[in-house]
Amino acid sequence: MQNAIGAACDIEATDRPLVYVAMVGDILHAGHINILECARQIGSVIIGVLTDSAAVSYKRLPYMPFEQRKLIFENMKGIDRVVAQNTLSYRENLLALQPRYVLHGDDWREGPQAHVRAEVIEIIQKWGGEIVEIPYTSGVSSTMLYEALREAGVIARGRQHKLRALLTAKPLIRCIEVHSPLAAVIADRARVNGREFDAFWSSSLADSLMHGKPDIEVLDYRTRISSIADTFEVTSKPLIYDGDSGGSPEAVYYLARALHACGVSALCLEDKNGRKVNSLYGAGGGQSQASIPEFAARLAAARSSIPDSAMMLIARIESLVLEKGVEDAFERAMAYCDSGADGILIHSVKTSPEEVFTFAERFRRQRQGFPLFVVPTTFSSTYERELQDNGVNCVIYANHLLRAAYASMKKAANDILRFGRTAELSAYTVDPYELLAVFPEPKCAPR
Secondary structure, rough: OOOOOEEEEEEEOOOOOOOEEEOOOOOHHHHHHHHHHHHHHHHHEEEEEEEEEHHHOOOOOOOHHHHHHHHHHOOOOOOOEEEEOOOOHHHHHHHOOOOOEHHHEHHOOOOHHHHHHHHHHHHHHHHHHHHEEEOOOOOHHHHHHHHHHHHOOHHHHHHHHHHHHHHHOOOOOEEEEOOOHHHHHHHOOHHHHHHHHOOEOOHHHHHHHHHOOOOOOOOOOOHHHHHHHHHHHHHHEEEEEEOOOOOOHHHHHHHHHHHHOOOOOOOEEEEEEEEOEEEEEEHOEEEEEEEEEHHHHHHHHHHHOOOOOEEEEEEOOOOOOOOOOHHHHHHHHHHHHOOOOOOOEEEHHHOOOHHHHHHHHHHHHOOOOOEEEEEOOOOOOOOOOHHOOOOOOOEEEOOOOHHHHHHHHHHHHHHHHHHOOHHHHHHHOOOOOHHHHOOOOOOOOOO
């Protein structure tokens, strides 16, 4: 096994052996060029471009979609063939191509690709293949470059398209409520065991409470968009806007235009009528449901205002909340899909997800690839894996950051009154210097 560029590139290449190199190819840098140059010197180069779903299985979603990345390699000098690699595992392509050499940077000896490396060695040994490992190019990586682009605002400019891409690339995406730019930054930076939130949810409940208003659809959308603009200044993830019923078709028309101009990735409208009553009140809240033609008119109005936009329209169905049953929900879902919706949110306020799963099973028989969203606020014991296994594409944690913030602020206020000092708060609050570090002072000029 070779582990240095010099040794690797001295390999006899008279018979032009097959050399396989797998790459995402999203942001190319000097390290990638080193690997490709060495591969050219060794033999006939085959590039396996990881598909979006393969890439997102172990790292971020590529900024450029698969077809664009594949096209770049197809037009690079010295590359003889470009194929798709559909999984992080090389197995399928290696068995089909049986290359003499597999090239990769030596950084895959540890981390999320270590098991992939072990599998590659096991497979290519069957025909005498070898791994050639190129020393990692220190000081540069696609992740570092991606972060630099994100800080410069380049990545954020593609956010409106990103939600669609994520729904295509990942079996299940996570969306969380953000009620302020600070909450969005916390959610954006959260990482646990390789997991992260894929998108934000702009909750009408959270936004109303943050402005001291009841959740009855009285907060003007212009006020909410102002907060979204502040959030977009400091984050790059896509955002879904909770638009409640949207009001009349005319009101929905202008709402959709405003959200598109702001860069929002999706508008979610619910099929209810009249003065808003929060769904958590269930059938006893006195809320009425729009007829299918009435709600279809709202969807059509939204679509007509942004005909060429990447912004999605999500139709939220309240049939289960209003105890009208799965049959009514299914009929509406089919009609809304045909009326211009890009996704369906099936809502329930029961403590069990069984009714949602029954709907999802029937829905999937008719619409295999159509995005299906859920808000598991009341069936909170349900794991993400269960949702995914039952055909759900996106889970929305719709009010949890505000609930956590409210509980902590309430406790802090009471404890200050209780103890007459703040020492006790240190058990559950952060050091003030940690807050200063969230948004550090820019180094524009010396003081």
